[in-house]
Amino acid sequence: MLRRRPHFRRVWLSEIVSLLGDWMSFVAVSLLALGGEGGGVVALALVMVGHHLPNALFAPVAGVLADRLDRRWLLIATSATQGALTVGMLVAAVLGSVPAVQVLVFARASVGALRLPAQSAVLRHVVEEDELLEANAIASATWSVMFAVGMAFGGLIAALGPAAALALDAASFGLSVVFLWGLPRMVAEGRPAEGGAVAALASVRGDMVLAWKHAWERPPLLDAVLAKTPVHLANGGALLLLNVVATQLAFAGTGALTLGVLQCVRGAGTGIGPLLGVALVRRGLRGELAATGAAWVTFASIAAFAATRHWAALLGIALVWGLGSGANWVLSSAEIQRLSPDRFVGRLSAIDNLVLTVGLCATSLGGAVLVERVGAQPGAAAWLGLGAGVVAWLGSQWMVRRRAATLRRRVAAGPEAKEVSSMAETRQRR
Numbered sequence: 171m172l173r174r175r176p177h178f179r180r181v182w183l184s185e186i187v188s189l190l191g192d193w194m195s196f197v198a199v200s201l202l203a204l205g206g207e208g209g210g211v212v213a214l215a216l217v218m219v220g221h222h223l224p225n226a227l228f229a230p231v232a233g234v235l236a237d238r239l240d241r242r243w244l245l246i247a248t249s250a251t252q253g254a255l256t257v258g259m260l261v262a263a264v265l266g267s268v269p270a271v272q273v274l275v276f277a278r279a280s281v282g283a284l285r286l287p288a289q290s291a292v293l294r295h296v297v298e299e300d301e302l303l304e305a306n307a308i309a310s311a312t313w314s315v316m317f318a319v320g321m322a323f324g325g326l327i328a329a330l331g332p333a334a335a336l337a338l339d340a341a342s343f344g345l346s347v348v349f350l351w352g353l354p355r356m357v358a359e360g361r362p363a364e365g366g367a368v369a370a371l372a373s374v375r376g377d378m379v380l381a382w383k384h385a386w387e388r389p390p391l392l393d394a395v396l397a398k399t400p401v402h403l404a405n406g407g408a409l410l411l412l413n414v415v416a417t418q419l420a421f422a423g424t425g426a427l428t429l430g431v432l433q434c435v436r437g438a439g440t441g442i443g444p445l446l447g448v449a450l451v452r453r454g455l456r457g458e459l460a461a462t463g464a465a466w467v468t469f470a471s472i473a474a475f476a477a478t479r480h481w482a483a484l485l486g487i488a489l490v491w492g493l494g495s496g497a498n499w500v501l502s503s504a505e506i507q508r509l510s511p512d513r514f515v516g517r518l519s520a521i522d523n524l525v526l527t528v529g530l531c532a533t534s535l536g537g538a539v540l541v542e543r544v545g546a547q548p549g550a551a552a553w554l555g556l557g558a559g560v561v562a563w564l565g566s567q568w569m570v571r572r573r574a575a576t577l578r579r580r581v582a583a584g585p586e587a588k589e590v591s592s593m594a595e596t597r598q599r600r
Contacts, residue, residue, distance in 0.1 A: 233520025439492020
């Protein structure tokens with residue numbers, strides 16, 4: 171696919187260089203938050219939240235922009251801006267200011283949030299519909315390889331200080347822009363870019379409501395939009411624990427190297443998991459069953475990670491944790507892209523990002539407060555996230571099944587109900 175789809179290849183190459191720099195700098199910033207002036211577990215959680223929360227805060231705007239504007243220019247503009255903000259992070263890190271780094275992490279992530287729905291929507295332009303599952307698997311495997319390599323190198327470079335990692339990260343955004351520059355114009359099908367960014371921003375509320383209603387009337391699509399949230403609720407507390415365990419055990423020699431190794435192994439799992447999931451689906455396993463299995467593999471792995479402190483067991487569990495989390499991500503993303511019309515895919519991807527990010531940030535902060543303010547053991551953060559994730563999974567499955575049953579009863583009620591449903595769908599399309 172990379173050979174025969176040159177535009178997909180450009181998107182892929184831009185992600186490689188950007189992700190490599192991001193994950194290298196993330197290790198450095200995390201360790202700076204734990205050990206720098208004003209640092210601690212809550213400071214680490216704030217860095218994690220600053221890295222992710224903008225995905226929720228700006229998701230509605232990002233989704234509407236991705237469905238109304240040229241997605242190519244949106245990717246280029248956000249990459250260039252993120253590069254400039256990373257230079258600011260470099261200066262703050264050299265000065266040793268944790269609060270300044272936290273603010274700049276939040277600002278950079280806010281700009282990055284504007285590109286996430288566009289990244290998902292762009293796949294509809296660069297591959298065929300029957301290639302979406304494989305394209306998402308390639309993207310996820312790439313994310314995982316870069317996560318693993320970036321975390322490993324980040325651990326090495328962080329031993330020299332955060333400045334080197336942040337300098338490389340800033341350069342990576344520039345190279346990403348070079349690759350994206352060769353893409354063609356990419357405006358949503360059936361949705362011309364009328365009025366530009368101003369009109370798009372003015373229509374955010376109405377546009378997002380229409381997208382949610384579209385998913386609400388289609389339970390399989392609704393299921394795909396909500397599928398990542400339970401897993402990320404569980405991940406939020408568990409990732410906090412992973413950072414703390416790395417600094418406490420330091421079985422690789424230093425906390426930086428140990429964190430890099432653990433994240434490297436987990437990242438390898440997030441690359442292998444999607445490939446296994448895609449293979450199972452292509453051999454006849456229903457997508458929803460594969461996604462369910464991936465979620466419960468993640469939950470079981472997090473429980474095991476919280477219950478052990480043996481270094482070899484932690485490495486094995488981190489790998490399986492990544493398998494489940496990565497498969498869940500790819501299967502749900504491909505379903506959103508496959509089941510959603512192009513005019514809605516940006517906004518539905520934004521809703522997906524919004525709910526999963528709120529969950530991740532809530533359990534990260536909740537776990538940090540438990541550990542640092544209440545005095546609980548670090549494992550309490552993982553158990554908090556795990557409990558929230560399991561409850562959210564059960565609740566979302568109940569809601570989707572109830573919605574499907576309601577729609578079936580409506581259809582079975584007779585021709586009048588069918589006519590009302592058809593009229594409602596026609597209004598929605600308009």
